Amino acid sequence: MKTKIHYFTGGLSDSYWSRPSFRLSGLILLLGSSLLVPITAGATKSSMPMAVEQQTKKITGTVTDNSGEPIIGATVAVKGTKNAAVTDVDGHFTLSGVTNNAVLRISYIGYSDQEIGIGKQSTISIVLSQDTKALDEVVVVAYGAQKKTTLTGAVAAIGTRELKQSPAANLAVTLTGRLPGLIAIQRSGEPGRDVTNLYMRGRGTINGQNPLILVDGVERDITSLDPNEVDNVSILKDASSTALFGVRGANGVILVTTKRGTSEIPDISLTAETGWQTFTRWPSQIDSYDWALLKNQAWHNDHPNPGVTDAPPYSAYALERYRLGDQPNIYSNHHWVDELTNKWVPQTRYNLTLNGKGANVNYFVNVGYLHQGGQFKLDKSEKPSYDAKKFMDRYNFRANIDVALNARKTLKAFLNAAGTFETVNGPNEETLTLLTNLLGKWPNIQAGPTTPDGEVLLGGSSYQYSPWAQINRSGYRKETRSSVNATFGMSYDLGFLLKGLSTKLTASYDTQSINYLVGKKGYQYWESVVDPNRKNPDGSDYIEYHRIRTDFDNTPLSTSKSATFASFYDLQWQINFNRTFNEKHTVTALLLAQKQSQIKASDVLPFNVQGLATRLTYAYDDKYIAEFNAGYNGSEQFAPKNRYGFFPSASAAWNISREKFFEKWTNVVDKMKLRVSYGLVGNDKIGNTRFLYLDNVTRSYGGYSPSLSNNNTIQELFFGNPNLKWETAKKLNVGFELGLWKYFNLSFDIFSERRDNILITKNSTPSIIGVAQSTIAPFNLGRVKNRGYELEMSFNKPITKDLLIMAKANLNYNDNEVVYMDELKFDETYAYPYHQTGYSIGQQWGMIAEGFFKDQDEINAYAKYEGQQPRPGDLKYKDVNGDNIINQKDLSPIGYSDVPKYTAGLALSITYKNFDISALFQGAFNVSGAVGSPGPYEWYDFREFHKKAWTAERAAAGEEILFPALALAQSPSEIYNSTFFNMDRSYIRLKNLEIGYTLPKNWSRAINAKVVRLYVNGYNLATWDKMKFKDWDPEVMDNSTYPLLKVWNIGVNVTF
Structure with a gap:
């Protein structure tokens, strides 16, 4: 077997090959019969096995960036030949066998290519500019x-x-x-x-x-x-x-x-980051004194004319004890959020990447680790035999390898292998339960969280659970997720059959397993009671402890395991054609066949999808472009006759700036382009229920009846719909692109979509047919239209050789409307006949609040409330339908949907010499919603904003009022959603901020590194919004959901 020896010079000095950083880059790669041997730049011409033409010379030079720093690994090639070199760590290169009429092409990833004529030069200095396009x-x-x-x-x-x-x-x-x-x-x-x-x-x-x-x-x-x-x-x-x-x-x-x-x-890059995270927002908690005052205030609102024996929950003596804090064992003052959560917890990330490109093999390898802590605080005095700490650990691995299998590189293979291994750990109780109980824990519970004997102190039989015990003594829950993905493919250039023709075959297989390990532990609940007949030796009250909630008991840790498994495979075969005729006419084509099958967790039957796809494009001189795309595929979600569909689209573009008549403006307008597209696309995501086209029939065992024998019967639990099919979306898009002065770009798109055949429940089915609505399959009857626009602008200009400024902004608008949902029309006594048809998906409905009732006389003169009657300080709802009754017939569209109509982003970046700073501002507008229950309501717990609840004195003084009159139970103000509680959730957020410094090259070389960069970055750093209650983040708006996180992070990246 003959061995081919390929040489490359790379333009590297002799000293480079002995450097430690060459230990990877100098590896000899052996693949099949090809041997890649590095030859130093100092090799003599006679040692090079290549023919050298007459009248040639040697060219030397350096390649630097705008700041004068050398660029390592830039390619310097003689245009039209295979003669090329790669710059060394000092940016130097050497090329032999170069003629005077040759043209050098210099390229490097992230920089604009440059071409330079040689002429009589023997030494050349080249400056490359960053190419952000x-x-x-x-x-x-x-x-x-x-x-x-x-x-x-x-x-x-x-x-x-x-x-x-x-x-x-x-x-x-x-x-x-x-x-x-x-x-x-x-x-x-x-x-x-x-x-x-x-x-x-x-x-x-x-x-x-x-x-x-x-x-x-x-x-x-x-x-x-x-x-x-x-x-x-x-x-x-x-x-x-x-x-x-x-x-x-x-x-x-x-x-x-x-x-x-x-x-x-070859590059070796190491990144290490460490940071701290905290909640962006967290419901405020008040101390026991303020809490008791508000409790009494709510009682007085509920009892405007108390009897002689009636008394508020807290006496003047108790209020004084809470204020002074002189008897904490009885009149306690807890800040449960501070006691049971950590303000800041760590987050760390490490990454190692290898990136290389050889004559026949290209490779990229990444190994990553991420640790993210949780905010729940474990009691250090507890010494359990298990770990209930809240955290997530994730390991990532990826290897992407490309191999040329023959000398002409017409046959190639690639392998993508990736894995994710993740562990999520925490207390046994679900997060929803923990947060709900934590935020509902009153601050004045006596003593706690345990009795002197270590039993869990609940604080009274009115409490359901102890969040301290749920965090520290409920056990643990560990979820381990493993995901392994592999894709293997081959491509073959079929140019020997037809120039521009190629084919590609790809096979993918993924597996995912989730293992659950649950350790459950029980505990008793106790309460503390003051014995009025006994005193401690120091004269203080004597406290006794009694067991309550006998349905809870101390039990040892018991464990259980369970697991789910999912798999997925995907096969794709495509034929591609790409060819330019007469340097003007470019034709590309694609034909693809695909089949995939997925077994989801806990499912037995796979989800199967298969079909064909094609694309055909034609471009004349990159000036006039036409394209046709189509998919013909199907899903087994539907009956055989409706399983497959054809989804075509057509589009065109006109590059106006390439027209001859436009040449006189190209120094200002470097790009002007129009685009238009129209087509049909489908959606088979119709819910979690499968095979809705089939009837569900089961055997029913007859019961005893005096007139019927006890025989088996057939029961039809579900009536399938064999005519079910996918949703169809007809989409129109018109776009305009503009480029000015080569550093400003604008793109504007308007779009319109009509979605038909949406799967909905047929509400108009009469109940007289004797069949429950739940047993009838849905129908393809729904229709929705959606329209909007998108604007994107970017600015990218080197101000000086040391200063580069970049900015990119986008503004997006979308507005959908339900055209038909088979919605039953309300009768004429309702203010609005429809609550879906004609409105956006997710439109909020509620009462229109027109202020607060100032006194009982105003209540008596106003429209009558159906059900619970209002008090002074309660919300005054508008009688929208004019029937002099306040009830659900007055419900009106309020606010917007819970998905914003407008979104925007602004990314800014400034680079000055070795310093860089970037920021991302992100916003959402015309979005609203009420805080998820129990939300801000006082019958759940009191917050800081409840201090500014309505009182007659505050209203008379014209002070700010943030809440209706307080109540001990749900008040008429809180029965309905209303314009008062349905808040504007629009916001602007500083989503990301990063400040970095790249060490000078001579500093980096001290550790044999190409690049060393230090940086600080942050995430969710600041939010500006119109929220009435600042306790909740406008994106989350739910008491039982883990709040969003703010992260500050420092890191270093070293590339060898």
């Missing part, structure tokens, strides 16, 4: 990539630089505010369970609304993906860009592309 040149689209200049669809993208600026643990969160058209709402900050809802251009249906998410072309979860392994993220928004996904593309598509080997000189 690199991502815009080629954009990842469905099953491929396209030049942005020829793109006809609505696509937006960001790169790894922006993603890594956020210390968020969930990759989906890092997309917030960065991509026009994508709405990201974080509903929880709980470690390992930080849920983020994603919407593409708002809501278009009442059913499944999440976009399809693909990682390297395969449907996968991104919440646990490490930002360090992501190269770019693209979102596909219109029919042109999503039609290939057919029945799954109506809600938009998110494409995540992971990194691949690109560095000519």
